[in-house]
Amino acid sequence: MEPTIRHILSLSGGKDSAALAIYLRDRVAEMEYIFHDTGKELPETYDYIARLGDILGRDIVRTTPDDPFDHWLAVYGDMLPSNHRRWCTKMLKLKPFEAYVGDGPVINYVGLRADEARTGYISTKPNITAVYPFREDGLVRADIIRILEESGLGLPAYMHWGRSRSGCFFCFYQQKIEWVRLKRKYPELYEEAKVYEARSAESTQGFTWAQNESLEELERPERVAEIEKNWARDQERRRKLRSDLPLAAVLADADVEPEEREGCLICSL
Numbered sequence: 265m266e267p268t269i270r271h272i273l274s275l276s277g278g279k280d281s282a283a284l285a286i287y288l289r290d291r292v293a294e295m296e297y298i299f300h301d302t303g304k305e306l307p308e309t310y311d312y313i314a315r316l317g318d319i320l321g322r323d324i325v326r327t328t329p330d331d332p333f334d335h336w337l338a339v340y341g342d343m344l345p346s347n348h349r350r351w352c353t354k355m356l357k358l359k360p361f362e363a364y365v366g367d368g369p370v371i372n373y374v375g376l377r378a379d380e381a382r383t384g385y386i387s388t389k390p391n392i393t394a395v396y397p398f399r400e401d402g403l404v405r406a407d408i409i410r411i412l413e414e415s416g417l418g419l420p421a422y423m424h425w426g427r428s429r430s431g432c433f434f435c436f437y438q439q440k441i442e443w444v445r446l447k448r449k450y451p452e453l454y455e456e457a458k459v460y461e462a463r464s465a466e467s468t469q470g471f472t473w474a475q476n477e478s479l480e481e482l483e484r485p486e487r488v489a490e491i492e493k494n495w496a497r498d499q500e501r502r503r504k505l506r507s508d509l510p511l512a513a514v515l516a517d518a519d520v521e522p523e524e525r526e527g528c529l530i531c532s533l
């Protein structure tokens with residue numbers, strides 16, 4: 265007898281995977297919804313996942329890893345994760361995902377949109393087939409916003425205070441302006457990130473979360489002012505660029521996403 269194919273959708277706490285869950289709610293009845301909780305997510309992410317579960321009318325399984333972030337930080341010699349040392353995604357997201365999936369055939373639904381060129385860091389296990397319904401159906405950012413608004417879920421609340429991505433509060437993919445905002449919104453989380461940085465500095469070559477500066481340097485008032493000034497200038501440049509865009513691109517909100525959209529699909533879709 266052929267093994268049953270399971271259908272799995274990983275939620276990151278981001279808008280695109282949430283919209284995909286709503287989009288497929290009535291099309292894939294046997295869908296399993298999972299959320300890879302690193303234990304270091306933003307408070308808004310937990311709230312968003314809970315509200316999404318209510319809207320779906322389904323349980324969302326948390327694949328919390330047995331060993332938390334602190335354990336793996338010690339295993340990796342207190343070396344902070346980074347773009348080139350992305351042990352966090354592997355140990356806290358991908359491995360728990362693969363353990364949950366097991367060895368049977370699985371279709372994994374991924375929320376990449378038709379208007380983005382991102383490639384992902386996703387599981388390559390041979391029993392897992394990734395599919396991209398938004399891409400296949402030509403859905404772009406404006407469609408995702410509409411799906412979320414119509415469902416009553418809306419955008420994740422962290423986007424309202426200027427954080428662009430889901431994932432760990434200390435994620436190294438965040439922009440410097442997002443560190444500034446994190447400190448303002450959740451000073452205690454900023455302090456926690458500083459503690460990890462100090463711990464790492466003791467046993468490594470002084471790796472930092474943000475590029476080329478420590479969080480202690482980044483939080484100095486003159487540096488904060490500079491980061492905010494640079495960000496405002498960049499926004500102005502993008503606004504100008506937007507006025508040069510073809511109307512179709514403007515309508516699709518093609519330029520609204522932050523330019524830097526790298527990151528792992530499993531963390532930030």
Ligand code: SF4
Pocket residue numbers: 302345350352353356357430431432434435436437528531
């Ligand atoms: S959100 Fe960032 S820090 Fe957290 S697991 Fe993903 S890449 Fe690592």
